[in-house]
Amino acid sequence: MEDSLLYRLTIESVVYPGKGLARLGGKIVFVPGALPGETILARTARSHKSYIEAELIEVIDASPARIKPLCPFAAACPGCSYQHAADDMEIQIKNAQLAEMLVRQVHLQRGILQPPILAGSRVGYRNRVTLHIRTGAAGLRIGYVSEDNVTVTDIPRCLLAADAINDLLAELRGDSDFMHMAASHRALTLRHTASDGVFHVFGRRGPARPWVKEDSPFGPLNVPRSAFYQVNSAVASALVRSIAGLLRPDDSDVAVDLHSGVGVFAIAAAKTGFRNVLAGDVDREAVKAARANVGEHCPGVVQVANMPATRTLRTAVERYSPWRMTVIADPPRSGLDEALTRGLLDAKPRYFIYVSCAADTLARDLSRLTSVYRVVRAQMFDMFPRTAFFETVICLEAK
Numbered sequence: 001m002e003d004s005l006l007y008r009l010t011i012e013s014v015v016y017p018g019k020g021l022a023r024l025g026g027k028i029v030f031v032p033g034a035l036p037g038e039t040i041l042a043r044t045a046r047s048h049k050s051y052i053e054a055e056l057i058e059v060i061d062a063s064p065a066r067i068k069p070l071c072p073f074a075a076a077c078p079g080c081s082y083q084h085a086a087d088d089m090e091i092q093i094k095n096a097q098l099a100e101m102l103v104r105q106v107h108l109q110r111g112i113l114q115p116p117i118l119a120g121s122r123v124g125y126r127n128r129v130t131l132h133i134r135t136g137a138a139g140l141r142i143g144y145v146s147e148d149n150v151t152v153t154d155i156p157r158c159l160l161a162a163d164a165i166n167d168l169l170a171e172l173r174g175d176s177d178f179m180h181m182a183a184s185h186r187a188l189t190l191r192h193t194a195s196d197g198v199f200h201v202f203g204r205r206g207p208a209r210p211w212v213k214e215d216s217p218f219g220p221l222n223v224p225r226s227a228f229y230q231v232n233s234a235v236a237s238a239l240v241r242s243i244a245g246l247l248r249p250d251d252s253d254v255a256v257d258l259h260s261g262v263g264v265f266a267i268a269a270a271k272t273g274f275r276n277v278l279a280g281d282v283d284r285e286a287v288k289a290a291r292a293n294v295g296e297h298c299p300g301v302v303q304v305a306n307m308p309a310t311r312t313l314r315t316a317v318e319r320y321s322p323w324r325m326t327v328i329a330d331p332p333r334s335g336l337d338e339a340l341t342r343g344l345l346d347a348k349p350r351y352f353i354y355v356s357c358a359a360d361t362l363a364r365d366l367s368r369l370t371s372v373y374r375v376v377r378a379q380m381f382d383m384f385p386r387t388a389f390f391e392t393v394i395c396l397e398a399k
Helices: 087-104 163-173 176-182 233-246 264-271 284-297 309-319 338-347 359-369
Strands: 007-010 013-015 019-024 027-032 039-047 051-061 128-136 139-145 152-154 187-193 197-202 212-214 221-223 254-257 276-281 302-306 325-329 351-356 373-381 391-398
Touching (some): 007 019, 019 039, 027 039, 087 373, 128 163, 163 176, 163 187, 187 212, 221 284, 233 373, 254 264, 254 309, 276 284, 276 309, 284 302, 338 359
Parallel strands (some): 276 302
Antiparallel strands (some): 007 039, 039 051, 187 197
């Protein structure tokens, strides 16, 4: 097959993370920008032994759910995988991706998957964006890295960012002193909170202080500027409320938050009636903020420690019977590491709630955990509309 030749394909589905799937000559073909049921023309971008990565050249027979992208940079910026899909289609695709991974990789019944929790707004929802900075023949570019992982596409306004962030970005771009200073940096982060307004720092994280205030279902939280916090405030609150509803303090009186950050889930556990809560995180500044938040919202109930997840779990097991425990894990995209997975399998806490922003590593981890746990509930949260990603909450019980 010549890479320069075009070939006609029918898209069977859209698989995680956001690529159309077709078949050609015994190989699977992945095509970004395609929708289920469409007939397209594509061209090979990269050929592998068992699959082909292709680029979409033309849509011959379009899906009724195909729409014109609202963002003028949709073709150049890889950040949004579903600018071309109607809202309902995007949700259907993502929920189907989660269901397929749970059934195919983890061998679960489809009935455990609950209806997805939708975003209030599908644009303008991000309270934080990080843009890359590059200087070249075309001048200074501030934007997102393109598909080649090298080129930066200049983005004067991001459709997903809050209006306040885009307004500040426009103001900064018009400031010659700022642009001169930006040329010596590699990244720019802009952030907005209802309490503190909008601000920017160079780099991905910036200094931890002064702390900002973020909203939560139980009131304002102290958050270091350098610490992780969800970029979609509305869906983040829905996520916390949902997890609070899954907690059962009557069945297990000990809650363990393994990646506690600023204490969101630990405080939720205390608010729902747990009298013994242990929280741990490796970020020292986040731990300081968590202690301050605990002091404001549930003093005397939550112990917050600066230690990694595996050690937090081990400490809890040394103090309490695992049958009394509900463990909550909200790891980074890489998922649970080997030591933590082994610790969970060995300790076998009564309940385990897994919060994941990466469905692929979630499926990998569940395929191991289900040797001693059964999954009783799964739900997708539309935390990142228009992008390839979503948040998932899995509730497991020890067998």
